[in-house]
Amino acid sequence: MSVDYSVQGSVAVLTVDNPPVNALGYGVRDGLKTGIEKAVGDSQVKSVVIIGKGRTFPAGADIREFGKPSREPWLTTNGQLIETSSKPVVAAIHGTCLGGGLEIALFCHYRIALPFAKVGFPEVALGLIPGAGGTQRLSRLTGLPVAMEMIYSGRHVPINKAKEYGIIDEIVTGDLLKAALEFAQSIQGRPFKDRCLKFKAVPGADRVEEYASAAMSQVKKKYKGYEAPMACVQAVRASAELSYEEGMKFEREVFGQLLESGQARAQQYAFFAERAVTRWQMPGGSYKTAKPLPVRSTAVIGGGTMGSGIAVCLLSAGLPVYLLEQNEKFLQSGVNMVKNIMAGSAKLGKISMETAKKAATLLKPTLSYEDLRDVDLVIEAVYENLDLKREVFSKLDKVCKKSAILCTNTSTIDIDRISTATSRPESVVGTHFFAPAYHMKLLENIYGTRTSPNAVATVMKLGKTINKVPVLVKSCHGFLANRMNAPFGSEAIFLVEEGASPQEVDQANEDFGMPIGPFKVRDLSGIDISWRINREVAKAMGTTITKETRFLGGNRYCGLNDDFYDRGRYGRKTGKGWYRYEKVGGKIPVVDTESQEIIQSYRERRGIVKRKITPQEIHERQFYSCINEGFRILDEGICNTPEEIDISWIYGFSFPKYRGGPMFYASQIGLQKVYQRICHYHQTCPYSIHWVPNRLLKKLAENNVPFSEWANHVSKSRM
CATH class of the missing domain: 3.90.226.10 (2-enoyl-CoA Hydratase; Chain A, domain 1)
Incomplete structure (x- = not known):
């Protein structure tokens, strides 16, 4: 009973x-x-x-x-x-x-x-x-x-x-x-x-x-x-x-209308998807068989914006944290950031004053790797440079106890390229936090070819401990979230190159339900950051980027971001980027004449004739290119289910939950329509590799496979 x-x-x-x-x-x-x-x-x-x-x-x-x-x-x-x-x-x-x-x-x-x-x-x-x-x-x-x-x-x-x-x-x-x-x-x-x-x-x-x-x-x-x-x-x-009595009747009517709505279906799907991603699996193990190792003490390498944010996540969960930096100046800066974030969170009521006070006693600033000898888990959070990360992991390998899990916060670099700097690749795993780390819910965990299931189980459990939504993916360049975000972001800048304004692209995104548009995001994160990442990508390909670069790795390249960088327009941090701000560090974007002049000058230099671009084209080119890449990720086994993609986008990029995530959204539009439009853009944008229609998408669209059966077809396509 x-x-x-x-x-x-x-x-x-x-x-x-x-x-x-x-x-x-x-x-x-x-x-x-x-x-x-x-x-x-x-x-x-x-x-x-x-x-x-x-x-x-x-x-x-x-x-x-x-x-x-x-x-x-x-x-x-x-x-x-x-x-x-x-x-x-x-x-x-x-x-x-x-x-x-x-x-x-x-x-x-x-x-x-x-x-x-x-x-x-x-x-x-x-x-x-x-x-x-x-x-x-x-x-x-x-x-x-x-x-x-x-x-x-x-x-x-x-x-x-x-x-x-x-x-x-x-x-x-x-x-x-x-x-x-x-x-x-x-x-x-x-x-x-x-x-x-x-x-x-x-x-x-x-x-x-x-x-x-x-x-x-x-x-x-x-x-x-x-x-x-x-x-x-x-x-x-x-x-x-x-x-x-009339109020009860009204409530039931409204409840019934919402129950049949697309938003309720999407939000309920997201509810179940968030639980589904905890049932992870990888070659050699799964959530059922792998055993997480105990994590009682931690360390974070790098006290910058990301490292300090990660430290806050760990401290808020009651975990002791060694914060390691290369010199006293950077270390003190990191400590101050941690304290300021904790104080701000307590003031806003996001954490209790008791938690904030306890965190102060759990933070252990250090300049010495030797202090990390007994920690259970380390998260490296230095900037995105393979040589630097390998140097850090080589030092950790020599100092940390053999049972320690060594994590990297890399956002794009293949885990295997980092793990080979150690004698314990089975203990190396990616823990990709999203900025700001203390606020964004997604924790993208990444396993390499030699990462052990127990190491994965440890970071998946850690994600829950620090109140994140952990999603497990297989290592590749860009992993899941940023790999899908690449065509999404590339199309935004291509659209401006061809005739749209940054504010038109941002508005189309915000009308769809994204909290802020891609150019406001670029100003927030820093144009200098994307400039540096582009150089790292070019370096990995054995080439360099110049004013005349139009293709990178055989794919279309737009140098507009470089022109803004050359003018010192890094975004909010300099008071000007794609937009102008009322002050350095300001939050309110203003349409800027100089920004418009930089864009028009770039077009003239490249011989591009500005054309009118509709909000529908903006929407399709950004979101459909992202969806096509999502199917490619599924097809390649980078993840196992569309739920893992959707949860990554909901909690990593604030994709509107009432649309369910990009893959669920595609199913609601209809895969045949999505596939047809991708084919259209493949013809009209032939130099963008991300428009090559994916074979799994083609198969599902042609056979009109319902969303509930996608996972079965994904499994069969890999056999």
């Missing part, structure tokens, strides 16, 4: 037992219905307790039922039975009380909880709103502003805050069941109709227009392009403007 029924004295106890999170699947819903009916009909019973077994109160819907026909009893059926019960019902909450679990609790007449419990409505993350009364009932306890924010943000609310909001009646300590039984006995014989939320008025209903406008303003600012957060505000607004 998913719900155990027992009677202790005069209290009926309904214990939800559906591990791991007591999700509200059919068995639980049916068990609650049976239990409530049984308790109401039992003359011995005077009050009822609903509690969860194991580590949590019901934490929402059963994800195993997603996409399947729902069965009675619905959650609202349970809720109505609870609320209309002739005997008071108490929700005893521990762990997380989320989504449908919180809706069940709100149907109960009383709610008590342990101090470390949390409540919330996370449905918005799946492109939905609460669908069993949550938008109509929460506001009757908390008032409109709190209910709107809680539901549109999906945040988990600590129990002390929940009590302050009026959601929780009492915080208890010790044995929850014992406390619940005592509480349930204490309320027996009291009138409790006034505890039924459906009869309560919404506080501040006369100011609903003001509250809704303020909430909608925040939603448009924080969740641009997302439908569900706006629907959350509208549904909570209805609780103040309609009767309870």
Whole structure:
């Protein structure tokens, strides 16, 4: 049974037992219905307790039922039975009380909880709103502003805050069941109709227009392009403007519309994809067989922007970190960056003051490799130069204990070219963080031909420990994320070369849902960085880049970035790049006359006649070239599933989650259309290798293979 029924004295106890999170699947819903009916009909019973077994109160819907026909009893059926019960019902909450679990609790007449419990409505993350009364009932306890924010943000609310909001009646300590039984006995014989939320008025209903406008303003600012957060505000607004029954009907209608929307499908796909990427596999091992090594102490080589950000990630997870630099000046700069980031995070409430203070004691600045002798894991974060990285790894190999995992934060260099500098290539693995490392969620882990499964298991577990989303890929130049980003970025600059303006390209990207356009990104990361990377690529190819370079490695090359570099326009750091900024380090981009002159001068030098480029062409050339490369990556076995690509782009480049990632997005457009447009651009852009149509894409498009079967075809194509 998913719900155990027992009677202790005069209290009926309904214990939800559906591990791991007591999700509200059919068995639980049916068990609650049976239990409530049984308790109401039992003359011995005077009050009822609903509690969860194991580590949590019901934490929402059963994800195993997603996409399947729902069965009675619905959650609202349970809720109505609870609320209309002739005997008071108490929700005893521990762990997380989320989504449908919180809706069940709100149907109960009383709610008590342990101090470390949390409540919330996370449905918005799946492109939905609460669908069993949550938008109509929460506001009757908390008032409109709190209910709107809680539901549109999906945040988990600590129990002390929940009590302050009026959601929780009492915080208890010790044995929850014992406390619940005592509480349930204490309320027996009291009138409790006034505890039924459906009869309560919404506080501040006369100011609903003001509250809704303020909430909608925040939603448009924080969740641009997302439908569900706006629907959350509208549904909570209805609780103040309609009767309870009409509000419930409105909620169900909105829920149904969202459920059928493309955004909900994409966000639910992303939800499952994020869990799927944890089930990694590689030659010789997988998440099932490999054993992660313990990581109790760490080191970071390089205290620059990336290295200090990585150090913050480790310190925030409570791991001791040696931060190593080549001289005292650079070391102090790195330490200051770490301290400033930690202080800023604490000020914004992203970490607690206790965590920030503890981190200060865990950071160990050093100039000596000898101090790294006993660390369990090292992450190298020097700039992208193969010779320098090999020098670092050679030193680490001589100093670090044999069991230590040696990681590189390289963004493009083949792991095998680095690991050969050591006598232990099986312990060398890539851990590619994305800037800013303390903020971006993706951790792209990369295995070489000799990397051991245990080393991979260690960094995959580390990713979870430091609150990242780890994705495993096979080593090659550029790996997964940056390899796909290369044509995406190249097409952006080709489009400007041919006639578009940087702001037109940026606007097309932002209209699609990217947080900022590619030229604003270039100004943020630094034009000098991309200039240096281009030189490293050319060096690896045994050539150099000049003013006349038009092809690099047989592929089309645009030198516009070089012209901006030559003018000292490095981006925000110099106050000017593709845009001009109000000051050095400024954030607000302004269209700049000098930038336009540099672009036009470049065109004239190359004999390029400016042409009109539509937003549709901008969109197709950037995103379809990226998709084509994604299929090539799948075809070559760099990763195993389209989910790994999509999660990499969602968390590495902020691809809009409501579109599901580039591969899922391609499936929604239709592979035949995508393939046809790629063929078109292959004809019109013949000097760009990334437009050569991929054979796997061609096969899937011609056979009209549904997205759910792509992985099977990928496996067969490699046999």
